Amino acid sequence: MPPAPRRSSSRSSAPAGLSWEDVEPAPVVLVSGPEDVLADRAVDRLISRARATDPGLEVTRLDAVDYTTGTLGVVTSPSLFAEDRLVVVAGLERAGDELFADVTAYVAAPASDVVVVLRHGGGQRGKKLLDTLRAQKVPTVTCDAIKSDADKSSFVTAELRRAGRRADAQAVRALVDAVGSDLRELAAACAQLVADTSGLIGPDVVERYYGGRIEATGFRVADAALAGNSGQAVALLRHALATGVDPVPIVAALAAKLRVLAKVAAVRGRGTAAVRELGLAPWQTDRALADLRRWTPEGLAVAISSVAQADAEVKGEGRDAQFAVERAVLRIAAASGTA
Structure with a gap:
């Protein structure tokens, strides 16, 4: 022994x-x-x-x-x-x-x-x-719980490093979005990418393998809405709902994206050091700073209010949860255009 x-x-x-x-x-x-x-x-x-x-x-x-x-x-x-x-x-x-x-x-x-x-x-x-x-x-x-996107991103990076592989920041983020709801599945996804691919793992590889995962749908809807692309956002949303995705996690994804935007917007005027103190992953802050170029404080307030209303309605206060989340998506996309 x-x-x-x-x-x-x-x-x-x-x-x-x-x-x-x-x-x-x-x-x-x-x-x-x-x-x-x-x-x-x-x-x-x-x-x-x-x-x-x-x-x-x-x-x-x-x-x-x-x-x-x-x-x-x-x-x-x-x-x-x-x-x-x-x-x-x-x-x-x-x-x-x-x-x-x-x-x-x-x-x-x-x-x-x-x-x-x-x-x-x-x-x-x-x-x-x-x-x-x-x-x-x-x-x-x-064995602390790994719940935040930043911790999951670190987990993915470490998994790939142990296998002698690397992924760029966008690929790591895409993989976390796609299968990050369960750490065991995330580890299995890393193993599959290591076994089936070669070289640097990019977002196109992750999209090819895991782009259709339900867990990714909410974040893809949110990305399209925050970019002001209402047509794509609604199309993704309707496909998700038609395939059985519950409105609640989609609203949660919208809220998560907007929370990051609001946090970064609140401190970006104080410099990069203040942004780093938020504890977000580098790809999250980079993405938020890029997204904020399209947003005004007024537009962000409208979007946050829309998500808060949708959150209440999909959890029982409204009669039609699907209508509530679609309305929120359209309002967010329109609000981004006020920038």
């Missing part, structure tokens, strides 16, 4: 907040946070690294919901054949007191030939145990 120096140091000076790419086997490892894709990768890496040391590694998976008292002690007890073992305990955030008690006792004196991986998906349940693990300096993989 892990070399002795690494095991002995893990409880005295192990770093907290490790990336899934950096974690190494240790007697006890905590994988903490709600992002399951990153957590799964951390667990897979630990299994792979431990198996590289012992190809006969025995892997046992326990679910906190089904746990019975004493099970952890049984699966980590000395083996008859002395093979190395790795135990994954999933769902600590849903665990009962029996599991918390067993894990707390185990962490105080872990077995030397076993790696125990504790998976906690977030929340306050089990906080006392988590505090104990931190006090013991158990190696911790942090």
